[in-house]
Amino acid sequence: MGAIYLVRHGQASFGAANYDELSERGAEQSRLVGFELLRRGVRFTESRSGSLSRQRRTAETALAVLGDGLSAKEDPRWNEYDHVDIARHHAGGAGQDAADPRAYQAVLDTALTGWVRAGADGPCAETWPEFLARVTGALTDLVGALGKGEHGVVFTSGGVIATLCGALIGAPETGLLTLNRVTVNAGISKLVSGRGGVTLLSFNEHPHFEADAAKLLTYR
Template sequence: MPVLYLVRHGQASFGADDYDVLSPTGHRQAEAVGRALAAQGVTPDAWVMGDMRRHRETMEGILTGMDATGITPEVHAGLNEYDFGALLKAKMKAAGQDDAPPPDRRNYFRTLREVVQEWHRDEIPDPYETYGTFRDRVEDARTFCMREGVETVLAVSSGGAIGQMIARLLDAPPITQVKLQLQMKNCAVNRIVYSARNAYLHGFNETPYIDASNEAEMLTYS
């Protein structure tokens, strides 16, 4: 059966002015997962990524690690992450507040979980993107990746979009999307096998490039 390898981007720049750029560790993770996939014998005949910078930089690293330079990946914006910052601003604006909470990790991820669940329930007034729109564009991306005529697809996306795709694949409730997202390691590999009628999750949050010798450096979540 055909296989979709759905890879989360490498470590980005949490707390920086521009999150949408890989850290030095993120670049190393991307090349390392490419080498690991090549060692497993993965030979994609289709390459797809979102149009965010961290997706492009991750794909470039994977291509280098797989010795597959010269390939031009396809781009599908349905693989892009939702904009949590915009959702938080919309929530605060509706509450008559202006200042965002400090971006320390504990507060950030707790707030993300709470705000996204409100988004799922359509409780945030005037969001930049409704949850239904996000859900549908991710589904469009899944259909694009799993199209007829390709046997092995490698796609680079983000934790929220990947979580949404897997949650829908499992017919799980919306809260599953954010639960999966918050577990997702950087450059984690998720495997979906599919046919014209069905799709099945065969691997979740795998890190074939990490072992005891490099775990302290390479195992990251944000």
């Protein structure tokens, strides 16, 4: 039975002028998740990442640790939703404030709820149904690219992972609005693919951020 590992990118630059860059901590998280994948002894035949800088840099760093020459194929369908556009249309807009991330999370929660409720008639450049179709399509294509017993790894974002994991248990909206809030940077979710389709095996694993590495655990 083949498996797909969904890896959330390392910590981005929350509150900075350019959010879409790994922080120093994010780069270290990316290295550690590479060592965690190496420890598991999984041989990957396919790798994907979104086109966002934080996703690509996480992929490059983690795959370099694996050292098998595999590189991630860039596919923008693995990109995160546009949080700026969603907040503007569904929560009056709000900038990221590194000094008060909880306040921004409250705004984002409101915005995402409005985005989902608006459905296909929403005002955003990408509606919730379009986002859902995009990310599920990316997963379907990756599953199709894997041979029997082969494994794939994807470097993507929290909203994508939460939505897909939610969809696999029959509740993509719950995934986005609930699971998304607890995804850790450089956490791992594992899916298995077999005759019965794709099944969620684990969500948000992060043993590589325990004990001495606990100080590297972040959610944004």
